[in-house]
Amino acid sequence: MKDKPLILITNDDGVSARGIKELVACLRALGELVVVAPDGPRSGMSAAITSLIPLSCTLLQEEEGLSVYSCSGTPVDCVKLAVNELLGRKPDLLVSGINHGGNMSVCVHYSGTLGAAREGCILGIPSLGISLTDYTKGAGFNECCRLGHRLAVQLLKEGLPRGTYLNLNVPNLRQVKGTRVCRQAEGRFINEYMRSENADAEAVYWLTGSLYNALPLHPENDTSALEAGYASLVPCKIDVTDYVFMEQLQTLTEINPITT
Amino acid sequence: MKDKPLILITNDDGVSARGIKELVACLRALGELVVVAPDGPRSGMSAAITSLIPLSCTLLQEEEGLSVYSCSGTPVDCVKLAVNELLGRKPDLLVSGINHGGNMSVCVHYSGTLGAAREGCILGIPSLGISLTDYTKGAGFNECCRLGHRLAVQLLKEGLPRGTYLNLNVPNLRQVKGTRVCRQAEGRFINEYMRSENADAEAVYWLTGSLYNALPLHPENDTSALEAGYASLVPCKIDVTDYVFMEQLQTLTEINPITT
Numbered sequence: 077m078k079d080k081p082l083i084l085i086t087n088d089d090g091v092s093a094r095g096i097k098e099l100v101a102c103l104r105a106l107g108e109l110v111v112v113a114p115d116g117p118r119s120g121m122s123a124a125i126t127s128l129i130p131l132s133c134t135l136l137q138e139e140e141g142l143s144v145y146s147c148s149g150t151p152v153d154c155v156k157l158a159v160n161e162l163l164g165r166k167p168d169l170l171v172s173g174i175n176h177g178g179n180m181s182v183c184v185h186y187s188g189t190l191g192a193a194r195e196g197c198i199l200g201i202p203s204l205g206i207s208l209t210d211y212t213k214g215a216g217f218n219e220c221c222r223l224g225h226r227l228a229v230q231l232l233k234e235g236l237p238r239g240t241y242l243n244l245n246v247p248n249l250r251q252v253k254g255t256r257v258c259r260q261a262e263g264r265f266i267n268e269y270m271r272s273e274n275a276d277a278e279a280v281y282w283l284t285g286s287l288y289n290a291l292p293l294h295p296e297n298d299t300s301a302l303e304a305g306y307a308s309l310v311p312c313k314i315d316v317t318d319y320v321f322m323e324q325l326q327t328l329t330e331i332n333p334i335t336t
Numbered sequence: 337m338k339d340k341p342l343i344l345i346t347n348d349d350g351v352s353a354r355g356i357k358e359l360v361a362c363l364r365a366l367g368e369l370v371v372v373a374p375d376g377p378r379s380g381m382s383a384a385i386t387s388l389i390p391l392s393c394t395l396l397q398e399e400e401g402l403s404v405y406s407c408s409g410t411p412v413d414c415v416k417l418a419v420n421e422l423l424g425r426k427p428d429l430l431v432s433g434i435n436h437g438g439n440m441s442v443c444v445h446y447s448g449t450l451g452a453a454r455e456g457c458i459l460g461i462p463s464l465g466i467s468l469t470d471y472t473k474g475a476g477f478n479e480c481c482r483l484g485h486r487l488a489v490q491l492l493k494e495g496l497p498r499g500t501y502l503n504l505n506v507p508n509l510r511q512v513k514g515t516r517v518c519r520q521a522e523g524r525f526i527n528e529y530m531r532s533e534n535a536d537a538e539a540v541y542w543l544t545g546s547l548y549n550a551l552p553l554h555p556e557n558d559t560s561a562l563e564a565g566y567a568s569l570v571p572c573k574i575d576v577t578d579y580v581f582m583e584q585l586q587t588l589t590e591i592n593p594i595t596t
Contacts, residue, residue: 077463095527122382122412123445130532130540151447152382157541182458184576185383185451186412198442198524230588239522240578257586259577262499263376264458272390280390311585312579316444317519318500318571325571326517330566 080141081107081232084167084196086154087175088118088188091136091146095174095208095217102221103171104141105279110167110329111144112158114151114188119177120283121150121188123195125223146267152224159199170196170203174220178310179300180211180245180277190243190312197241197314204241209302210248213225220246223307225288236311243310247302255293261297267287340401341367341492344418344427344456347435348378348411351396355434355468355477362481362521363431363488364401370403372418372428372485374411374448379437380543381410381448383455391417409453419459429491430456431497434480438469439529440505440558440568441547450503450572454518457501457574462491470508471563480506482565483515496571501568507562516566521557522550 081297083103087096112133112280126149137144145162147154150221151172159166161175172192189205192309196203206224208215236242238264246252268285300306343363347356351373360369372393376514386409388586406421407414411432419426421523432452439447449465456463466484469474483506491508496502549559558568 081528117388120385120387121453124382124384124410125380125446125543127380127543128377129536131529131543132534132538132540150384153543156525156528161531161541182574184418185454185458185574186385191382191445194445200524207582236580237578240581242558247401257582259579259582260575262575264460265416268416269391270420274390274392278392280392281421282390283385283387283413283416309585311581312576313578314442314445315520315522316572319519321497321500321571322517325569327463334339 080162081168082165083107083109084158084163084170085109085111086113086151086192088114088151088170088192089116089143089176090116090118090119093176095176096223098215098217099174099206099224100142101169102225106228106232109142110158110163111118112147113152115146115148118188120186121191122186123148123152123191126150133157135191151188152195154201155192155195165262169200169228170201170279171206171224171228173206174217174224175207177207178213178245179205179207180209180300180302181261181289184260184312194314195295196249197239202236204228204231204244206244208248209245213281215248219249219252223249232301239314242311244307245298245302246307247305249305250305253305254262255309256296256301258296258301259308260310261299263299337591341428342423342425343367343369344415344423344430344450345369345371346373346411346414348374348381350376350378351406352376352452353436355436356475356479358433359434359466359484360402362485365497366488366492367428368400368535370420370423372407372415373416375406375408378410378448380446381451382446383412383451384410386413387458393417403532411448412455415452417461419481422471427461429488430461431466431484431488433466434477434484435467437467437471438505438562439465439467439503440469440562441521441549442504444520444572452495453501454574462496464488464491464504466489468508469505469518475508479509479512500571503572504567505558505562506567507565509565512567513565515569516556516561518558518561520570521559523547523559
């Protein structure tokens with residue numbers, strides 16, 4: 077008899093967040109689930125790793141088909157610790173999320189949710205990050221769960237190309253219009269800080285800001301899809317080499333004196 | 337009279353690290369330098385951002401052509417804070433480093449040095465990360481400085497394509513054989529943890545591990561170049577979309593029911 081698929085679950089909102097509980101509930105029937113998630117919020121941790129202090133890890137829950145660990149580190153630490161130390165074999169699938177807040181456009185670089193998916197991919201696991209593009213407390217996870225479940229089934233069956241992971245964003249709608257496979261929008265944050273003062277009347281800066289979209293080079297990018305009421309699905313690469321510019325750069329002998 | 341170029345300097349080893357001091361010394365003559373760097377080590381912070389607590393920032397040094405700020409945040413926080421709050425205009429160049437330790441292959445994802453360069457690029461600044469592939473205390477920065485200076489001159493003159501930043505790694509040699517423009521090697525870390533115990537005899541895990549290179553798909557990758565005694569220069573993209581797989585994924589109607 078074939079073993080049940082082993083599915084590693086993590087997130088960046090912490091092991092107690094609503095999104096990861098919804099995710100566990102919706103994937104529960106697909107295999108053996110192991111949750112290894114941060115012990116508190118780690119939003120915006122990107123692919124940060126912890127090297128100056130040691131990690132610790134607590135088994136919170138263990139029952140048929142589900143184990144839940146809380147970990148002192150970042151989302152990427154959770155993935156590394158799970159694969160290196162906690163799991164007996166390589167997972168068949170990694171799902172990170174469901175993040176409470178969108179991770180479209182350049183958020184793929186800041187997001188701990190996607191940092192974890194990227195790490196799973198580096199370690200050779202078909203990996204998917206799921207985000208709900210709504211920060212409000214009452215936001216509904218139903219469409220995230222429906223689409224996440226379908227994608228998980230597909231990934232368990234077909235896998236992904238080596239070096240590619242998936243970034244799924246789902247708008248907070250009763251029913252999305254569908255899923256658009258699309259590219260990462262070009263964007264950046266603007267008005268990023270609110271100045272304030274600490275108790276000693278010294279200036280401090282709170283991160284705030286809003287995502288500004290450059291004129292879309294390609295109309296079918298993730299931000300456009302989400303604004304039109306679709307879920308967006310962006311396949312992302314570990315290899316970030318700019319091959320087009322690499323060729324140009326090679327011809328600029330001034331900075332490429334290969335033999336001098 | 338044209339203003340002198342404005343050059344933003346940061347790193348992830350902290351404002352007091354030797355590498356950033358060497359970098360300031362070697363770029364000093366090229367323009368007005370503003371250093372905004374973390375107040376202590378932030379290695380492995382990737383593109384992490386600080387949102388749960390406010391940032392603070394201290395002017396440590398101010399003299400003709402050079403200002404030095406210490407910042408409580410991550411390398412990316414330093415870049416954001418500099419561009420949004422501390423500098424009167426957009427820098428003409430961002431240089432991050434010189435990192436004490438290599439950032440080849442997948443290290444581009446974990447490195448705070450490269451996180452800062454990526455952020456500069458997102459904000460529209462020609463950006464370069466420089467790393468010395470040697471962790472030992474006595475390692476020499478001379479070749480890093482020579483090649484970094486040359487590249488900085490070039491970037492001030494010619495800029496970079498929108499959405500592309502540079503990752504320069506330099507081996508610790510008296511003289512490198514040259515600079516190879518190359519692609520990011522495919523690799524991952526293995527044997528990542530050393531188990532130990534805390535004072536309560538509970539298991540803790542220290543991050544360790546070594547970089548394992550998959551069989552190179554392309555012989556001209558950064559790890560190969562460095563091993564052969566060259567500096568490696570990889571142009572990297574903000575847009576991580578896998579365009580090849582995107583087309584395949586679009587044809588899989590099962591996960592792409594655009595109209596349902």
